[in-house]
Amino acid sequence: MKREITLEEYVAKLGKKSRWKALKTAYENASRGRIRLVDPDPPKTLGSYILRLDYSAWFWTLIILTIATAATVYASGIMPTLTPLRYLLGTVYVLFLPGYVLVEALYPGEDDLKPLERLALSIGLSLAVIPLIGLLLNYTPWGIRLDPLITALTLYNTAIGLVAAERKHKVVKKKLQAYPSP
Structure with missing residues (x-):
């Protein structure tokens, strides 16, 4: 050896x-x-996985984009100059992120999909998930309005993002078991 x-x-x-x-x-x-x-010190728990940016930069980018989008949506009512930024972040928030977190949860391995396939699936799944969230909101007392929609998308993105982080952490643990440290 x-x-x-x-x-x-x-x-x-x-x-x-x-x-x-x-x-x-x-x-x-x-x-x-x-x-x-091989990483000489891979994360052993989900918490350490999420806290290590070299593994979970995608998760923190998701959280930051979610916060930035919500802040921009509400701030653009007070400061109309933020409207173009609201449109840009809102487009990413609605047409990319819901599908992206679902793709990350369904295909947690790095080599499961090529980057272009991940992008195409992210956009396609977002176009499928958003109407379903809207349909569910339609049958709630709050209806389809700005506040419930942002809340529902934030909860969906965060919940599925945590599921994806857990699945990606399991992939890292499997690699660790396959290649134990000396």
């Missing part, structure tokens, strides 16, 4: 080239499966 080395040692071993070329070579070798890069 070969001794495992750190990425820093591997880049130094490639050595004579410039650091950039050595890193590029290491990336290409990892992409082609010639070397295997």
